[in-house]
Amino acid sequence: MQKLAIDGGDPVRPRILPYGRQTIEDDDVAAVVDTLRSDWLTTGPKVAEFEATFANAAGGGHAVAVSNGTAALHAAVYALGIGPRDEVIVPTMTFAASANCAVFQGATPVFCDIDPGTLLIDIDSAASKITPKTKAIVAVDFAGQPCDYVSLRQLAASQGLKLIADACHSLGGSDAGKTVGGLADITAFSMHPVKPVTTGEGGMATTQDGELASRMRQFRSHGITSDHRERESKGSWFYEMVDLGYNYRLTDIQCALGITQLRKLPLWLDRRRAIAALYDRAFAGRSQFTPLTKRNGIVHAYHLYVIKLDPSALTVDRAQVFAALRAEGIGVNVHYIPVHLHPYYRREFGTGTGLCPVAEAGYAHIISLPIFPSMTDADVDDVVAAVDKVIGAYTR
Numbered sequence: 001m002q003k004l005a006i007d008g009g010d011p012v013r014p015r016i017l018p019y020g021r022q023t024i025e026d027d028d029v030a031a032v033v034d035t036l037r038s039d040w041l042t043t044g045p046k047v048a049e050f051e052a053t054f055a056n057a058a059g060g061g062h063a064v065a066v067s068n069g070t071a072a073l074h075a076a077v078y079a080l081g082i083g084p085r086d087e088v089i090v091p092t093m094t095f096a097a098s099a100n101c102a103v104f105q106g107a108t109p110v111f112c113d114i115d116p117g118t119l120l121i122d123i124d125s126a127a128s129k130i131t132p133k134t135k136a137i138v139a140v141d142f143a144g145q146p147c148d149y150v151s152l153r154q155l156a157a158s159q160g161l162k163l164i165a166d167a168c169h170s171l172g173g174s175d176a177g178k179t180v181g182g183l184a185d186i187t188a189f190s191m192h193p194v195k196p197v198t199t200g201e202g203g204m205a206t207t208q209d210g211e212l213a214s215r216m217r218q219f220r221s222h223g224i225t226s227d228h229r230e231r232e233s234k235g236s237w238f239y240e241m242v243d244l245g246y247n248y249r250l251t252d253i254q255c256a257l258g259i260t261q262l263r264k265l266p267l268w269l270d271r272r273r274a275i276a277a278l279y280d281r282a283f284a285g286r287s288q289f290t291p292l293t294k295r296n297g298i299v300h301a302y303h304l305y306v307i308k309l310d311p312s313a314l315t316v317d318r319a320q321v322f323a324a325l326r327a328e329g330i331g332v333n334v335h336y337i338p339v340h341l342h343p344y345y346r347r348e349f350g351t352g353t354g355l356c357p358v359a360e361a362g363y364a365h366i367i368s369l370p371i372f373p374s375m376t377d378a379d380v381d382d383v384v385a386a387v388d389k390v391i392g393a394y395t396r
């Protein structure tokens with residue numbers, strides 16, 4: 001057996017392969033430079049153009065560009081009128097922002113558990129957390145796999161709740177033949193560099209409801225009724241601040257980048273799916289770990305490729321496997337520490353161990369492997385070789 005790099009052996013890769021990475025090409029650079037030379041650096045024609053093309057790619061309706069995915073979630077909570085004394089149900093296996101958005105508006109996130117195979121929201125667990133104070137459910141398309149929106153919409157409708165989709169992983173995915181972006185009351189996307197398309201930082205909120213869209217447009221610009229460009233075109237100075245909003249605007253520079261990025265999304269999704277298929281094939285029949293299970297009837301966006309270790313088949317824990325893979329030059333990661341275990345939520349909301357046992361058990365054994373569009377087949381081979389080398393050395 002080869003000596004592991006963590007024990008002083010030669011690593012599979014001399015330089016670390018990241019788990020995710022942006023793709024920036026000449027057309028992206030040219031679009032940004034053109035905008036830098038134009039009249040509008042922020043809230044100009046590129047914002048509207050990007051919103052229109054994004055809405056098209058994300059199930060139709062309206063798209064509202066904001067400064068990041070967290071702002072998109074915040075705008076959603078605001079637009080749906082959620083506030084103090086309200087509760088919002090959030091699966092705990094997610095990035096903290098999925099829950100923080102409720103806190104921003106004074107509401108209380110109530111954490112629910114997840115399905116052990118997919119790590120997606122457990123709809124029965126969500127239903128069990130509903131109280132008279134519950135106003136909304138946040139569904140998170142973990143790893144790029146869309147949730148069961150048919151059941152989620154049924155639950156929300158039967159209980160009079162709003163449905164927010166955190167689709168920061170799943171742009172380009174679909175559930176039951178319907179594109180992510182039009183499956184919930186409001187859907188939030190992120191354009192952080194590791195996400196499906198990037199604008200550096202950036203976010204988008206989509207909705208089929210024009211009223212919600214205009215509330216979010218106002219919210220992203222201080223709660224003011226018109227933007228600078230509208231006033232300019234009318235030759236008017238008058239505006240009113242009608243509600244408390246933020247400066248959550250996305251610049252024209254960033255939207256120019258988003259437009260060229262979005263054109264390449266179908267190609268990049270194909271590549272992500274091809275990489276996932278290579279992993280699936282390479283790892284079929286392994287007993288020491290399994291990839292996450294896939295729901296029937298979905299189209300996966302593969303933001304992440306997550307494996308779950310079987311602790312009974314291994315001599316070491318996840319931390320050791322993680323460190324050994326890093327030593328081999330594979331930039332593995334862990335998504336996510338359950339949100340209810342973070343010190344802030346323990347302190348401010350009294351959450352803690354035992355609240356979501358399936359998520360806590362899942363968290364202890366998951367590892368995210370590299371997956372991004374510019375990864376080559378040789379990169380995939382390196383990951384597979386490193387996983388086999390490390391898992392082989394630690395098999396019980």
Ligand SMILES: *Cc1c(COP(=O)(O)O)cnc(C)c1O
Pocket residue numbers: 068069070071094095097098140166168169189190191192201202203
């Ligand atoms: C990235 C991400 C966010 C936040 O997006 P930002 O653009 O980083 O603010 C929210 N939820 C999930 C699930 C994410 O992955």
